[in-house]
Amino acid sequence: MSQIALPLEHSPPPDRGGYLVTPANAEVHRHLQQWRDWAHHTLILTGPAASGKTTMASAFAQETGGLVVDDACESEELEIFHLWNRANDERKPLLLVSALPVAQWEVSLPDLQSRLAASLHLEIGPPDQPMIDGLLQKYFAIRGLTISEDALRYLEKRMVRSYAMVRQLAQKMDALAIESKKPINLAIAKSALGTFDAGDEKVEV
Structure with a gap:
């Protein structure tokens, strides 16, 4: 199983048969x-x-x-x-x-x-940081997009560490990017995470 090359700003973990492999x-x-x-x-x-x-x-x-x-x-x-x-x-x-x-x-x-x-x-244990970064990058790469390094680092320090949260955040950032016609940057990440912090979205952990 070979690693898939993705157009990302930060290299993801290896991809094995459609899934990422990290210590998690x-x-x-x-x-x-x-x-x-x-x-x-x-x-x-x-x-x-x-x-x-x-x-x-x-x-x-x-x-x-x-x-x-x-x-x-x-x-x-x-x-x-x-x-x-x-x-x-x-x-x-x-x-x-x-x-x-x-x-x-x-x-x-x-x-x-x-x-x-x-x-x-x-x-399977909780997602570690390489897994979170890789999942977010893969989600957007499939859509022909990238997520900026500063957005990843912002989320790293503040988001709930769960697979469900990664999925819901990615979907929220995707929707906000489409609505604002902007790339997945720090502003999009802050806005998306803010909806969960404000209780507007339910995080299924």
Whole structure:
């Protein structure tokens, strides 16, 4: 997987299969690459909204041909049970993705409980600064835009560090830039963050 060159003022972290890799998710990325070593051929991946779980799972499925279940906590228990057994019988990796940790899945089947408990569990941590910068840059690069260095540094010191906040701020700055017909600069960043500080927008963290 090669790094994608983006027209940015500040170099982003490496892009792997459509997602950025920084210390915030490096352990998850490493284990996805080393799927042959998974305990019972199963990995349970959890993390907050907008943290890239689905994108990572999609890239994993394309590269390995493994089994992937998104929103696994909402799936039928028997389905997960049979997929877990299939993964072990066929020695084919199974990736279960959920926003909730397994302890909150309310699994009633004892056999499934024991299988999930024996599987590898990983959680994507909060976004670090390289991840925040990279996500903002990537968001605007896709639209043929850039975000200025001083705007990034301003947000770095003041924004709530969550994936949801990154997404909502990017969307707000995009809308303000279109409305004002200006680039994504410091003024746009201040205005966008101000709407959240003033309580005009709800931040889903």
